[in-house]
Amino acid sequence: xxxxxxxxxxxxxxxxxxxxxxxxxxxxxxxxxxxxxxxxxxxxxxxxxxxxxxxxxxxxxxxxxxxxxxxxxxxxxxxxxxxxxxxxxxxxxxxxxxxxxxxxxxxxxxxxxxxxxxxxxxxx
Amino acid sequence: xxxxxxxxxxxxxxxxxxxxxxxxxxxxxxxxxxxxxxxxxxxxxxxxxxxxxxxxxxxxxxxxxxxxxxxxxxxxxxxxxxxxxxxxxxxxxxxxxxxxxxxxxxxxxxxxxxxxxxxxxxxxxxxxxxxxxxxxxxxxxxxxxxxxxxxxxxxxxxxxxxxx
Numbered sequence: 007x008x009x010x011x012x013x014x015x016x017x018x019x020x021x022x023x024x025x026x027x028x029x030x031x032x033x034x035x036x037x038x039x040x041x042x043x044x045x046x047x048x049x050x051x052x053x054x055x056x057x058x059x060x061x062x063x064x065x066x067x068x069x070x071x072x073x074x075x076x077x078x079x080x081x082x083x084x085x086x087x088x089x090x091x092x093x094x095x096x097x098x099x100x101x102x103x104x105x106x107x108x109x110x111x112x113x114x115x116x117x118x119x120x121x122x123x124x125x126x127x128x129x130x
Numbered sequence: 131x132x133x134x135x136x137x138x139x140x141x142x143x144x145x146x147x148x149x150x151x152x153x154x155x156x157x158x159x160x161x162x163x164x165x166x167x168x169x170x171x172x173x174x175x176x177x178x179x180x181x182x183x184x185x186x187x188x189x190x191x192x193x194x195x196x197x198x199x200x201x202x203x204x205x206x207x208x209x210x211x212x213x214x215x216x217x218x219x220x221x222x223x224x225x226x227x228x229x230x231x232x233x234x235x236x237x238x239x240x241x242x243x244x245x246x247x248x249x250x251x252x253x254x255x256x257x258x259x260x261x262x263x264x265x266x267x268x269x270x271x272x273x274x275x276x277x278x279x280x281x282x283x284x285x286x287x288x289x290x291x292x293x294x
Contacts, residue, residue, distance in 0.1 A: 014242070015220040016213055017203050021150075024204070060223070062242050087227020092237070107231075108224050109149035 007128075010035045010050060012043040012069065013058035013085070018108070022056055022085070025112045029119065040064025044072055052080060053128060054119070056106075059086035059097070067100055074101035081126040083118055085110070132281065135182070135233065136160055139275050140264060142228030143188075146221060147268060151201045155273070158265035163276060170274065171195065171249050172209065174222030177241035182233055184259055184279030188222040192249070194271025201270065209247050219243035225275065236281075 009031050011019045019036050026034060035050040037043035039061040047055075055073075059066040070082055081103040088097075089107045097105060104122040106115055123129075140157050147153045170189035177185050190198065192209065199217045200206045207214040222243050230238040246253070255261055259278045266273040 015216050015223070017217040017220050020203065060227075060240060060242060087224050087240070089228060089231035090237075108227065109146045111149060 007031050007054070008033045008035070008050060008052045010037060010043060010047065010052040010055045012037045012040065012055060012061070012066065014038050014061040015058070018058070018085075022115065025115050026119075028112070029116055040066060040069030040072070043069055047073065047077070054123065055080065055082045056085050057082055057102075059084060059088045059093070067097060070097070070100045070102055079126070081122045081128070083122055085115070135229075135277065135279055136262060136264070138229040138232035139186070139225065139277055141232065143225045143264075143266060143273070143275055145228055146224045147273075150221075150224070151198065153198070153201060153268050153270060156267045158267065160262050160264045163261040163263040169250055171247070171251070172218060173246045173251065173253060174218040174243050175246065175253070176222050176226045176243045178226065178230065178238050178279055179241070179282075180238040181236035181282055181285045182230070182238045182279050183282045183285075184277070185255070186222065186226045186229070186279070187253060187274075187276040188218070188225055189253075189274045189276060190218075191272055194268070194273060197270035198268070198273070215245035215247065218245045237285075 009026060011022050013019050023034055035046055037046050041064040057066040057069060083104045083106060084097045084102045085106045087108045094105050104118050106118050144155050147155045171192040172195035173187050173189040175185060175187050199214055203217045226240050255278050259280045261276050261278045264275045
């Protein structure tokens with residue numbers, strides 16, 4: 007299971023890495039913004055992406071739209087401080103499969119990952 | 131500044147500290163900040179734009195900032211480390227993001243955060259909005275939220291509702 011973490015905060019990526027490694031996921035790639043992620047998805051070929059919204063250079067929503075133009079199926083979880091209902095709807099319309107609002111507990115992130123992979127028919 | 135903006139920040143900062151740091155927080159009485167000097171050593175600053183404009187600052191004394199960052203990042207970091215600033219920036223990002231979600235009917239965007247590290251640094255506010263400071267206490271030490279925001283009368287959605 008290859009998982010890409012897209013967040014401009016190294017602290018947040020480390021927290022997510024810690025949760026993922028406790029779940030047994032160790033094949034991880036990191037990107038610090040949407041542009042960085044777009045340059046890495048081709049080689050890494052993720053099975054799941056966790057994507058922040060507010061990032062410099064290219065934000066998460068723009069990344070999701072660009073990524074969905076080339077990949078319609080790989081599940082994406084938006085992990086963001088953007089908690090308004092209108093933002094969630096905007097993200098889902100862009101192609102996000104699930105949504106986690108920061109701050110989050112490790113249990114909540116684990117649960118969202120499991121249900122996202124399950125819905126996508128990917129073995130966890 | 132409208133009082134309706136204060137409660138969302140209190141709820142958000144308590145939520146961020148309890149969820150990410152398992153750190154309970156006691157909230158003091160919000161007050162209008164007099165003078166410019168924060169008296170703090172580390173500040174995370176984030177801007178708001180859209181229907182609400184202004185800035186939000188999360189400030190700490192040096193020792194409290196080090197302890198909070200150690201809890202958040204899982205390791206002790208030097209204040210001159212980029213990772214230290216990253217952690218403070220992410221905290222203020224979550225506080226501002228959580229608060230704006232509870233500004234009813236307002237569409238607000240937040241900027242990428244900036245972080246200032248310096249003993250008793252000065253944060254000058256150029257806007258005409260009074261700064262409301264909310265003092266908070268944790269087992270790691272003191273934290274303060276300084277809010278200087280106002281409704282943007284020129285924002286498209288505000289203008290639309292005004293003309294409706």
